Amino acid sequence: MPTIRLSSGTLHYLEQGQGVPLLLLSANPGDARDFAAVMPTLARHYRVLALDWPGYGESDIPQQAQHWSAEHFHAVLLEFITALKLPPALCIGNSVGGNAAARLAALTPQLVRGLLLVAPGGFTPHNAISRAFCRLMGSRFALSPRRWAGLYLKRRTPITQAMLDRAAGLQAEPARLVLNRATWRSFATSGNDLRALAADITAPTLLMFGQQDPAIPAHKDGKVAARCLPQARFVAMPCGHACFAELPEAFLAEALPFLARCLSDGRADGSGAPG
Numbered sequence: 001m002p003t004i005r006l007s008s009g010t011l012h013y014l015e016q017g018q019g020v021p022l023l024l025l026s027a028n029p030g031d032a033r034d035f036a037a038v039m040p041t042l043a044r045h046y047r048v049l050a051l052d053w054p055g056y057g058e059s060d061i062p063q064q065a066q067h068w069s070a071e072h073f074h075a076v077l078l079e080f081i082t083a084l085k086l087p088p089a090l091c092i093g094n095s096v097g098g099n100a101a102a103r104l105a106a107l108t109p110q111l112v113r114g115l116l117l118v119a120p121g122g123f124t125p126h127n128a129i130s131r132a133f134c135r136l137m138g139s140r141f142a143l144s145p146r147r148w149a150g151l152y153l154k155r156r157t158p159i160t161q162a163m164l165d166r167a168a169g170l171q172a173e174p175a176r177l178v179l180n181r182a183t184w185r186s187f188a189t190s191g192n193d194l195r196a197l198a199a200d201i202t203a204p205t206l207l208m209f210g211q212q213d214p215a216i217p218a219h220k221d222g223k224v225a226a227r228c229l230p231q232a233r234f235v236a237m238p239c240g241h242a243c244f245a246e247l248p249e250a251f252l253a254e255a256l257p258f259l260a261r262c263l264s265d266g267r268a269d270g271s272g273a274p275g
Helices: 071-085 097-106 128-137 145-151 158-170 174-186 220-227 248-265
Strands: 002-005 008-016 019-027 047-051 089-094 112-116 205-209 233-237
Touching: 008 071, 019 071, 019 097, 047 071, 047 145, 071 097, 071 174, 089 097, 097 112, 112 248, 128 174, 145 158, 145 233, 205 220, 205 248, 220 233, 233 248
Parallel strands: 019 047, 019 089, 089 112, 112 205, 205 233
Antiparallel strands: 002 008, 008 047
16 A cells, blocks of 8 residues: 655555546545445546545544644645646545545646545535534544444445444544544534635536435535536435445446546546546
8 A cells, every 4th residue: 555754644545547646535434445346447547546534544643633624634635636746636525535625626726627526525504403413523422433434324335334344443443533523523613614615616526415315415415515516417326425335336327427528528638538
């Protein structure tokens, strides 16, 4: 597993394939292995790089993890792209990974050729109940990562079972919970809100939400995201929070044509779609 030294510490990532970079960005909790069901197929067409966020997978836990926020994920992503000197990339981001990818596309549009957002964070119209839940999940009374993932992963496959196993093991370690809970506390803050920033996203965008997702529901947050990104295509799938793991074939049926179109329109370096 390749590594790179960033300001947050050593970051691990998986890499397969060659060509236009395709970044895979997981949720909180989650890591690069969450994309195991789709990564081999994607790697036939792209240089796929799946990150272990700081504090997840094999990456170092950052200092001051108790102050970590959703905005830090974007900072890590930008530093990763800069350190590897990647050309303009495609991004697939889930949950907080989707937030980071969308923020990257809005603030540095020259770096993003296409954006596939899977239940992205940052489009929740918060109220007293949602803010209270974020505070709960950011406290010592929070649901465990395993219990929370068990609620939002609605389909059991070998990949989702492995995700649940990691949530019950590595991601439940006390030092990692500090980061997880800090991130949750940040979800209710203005720094996590993408609704205004979304107007600056010019990259082709596909929104994918799970119809059974209790975390970032298609009928609520999904509709808000679609209003904020009127140029984006919206797809609701019969699953929970991670369609690429729960319904990988259906996910690829949507993702592959979309990603190819992002290249065939001549963006960035003008290269064509993969063969």
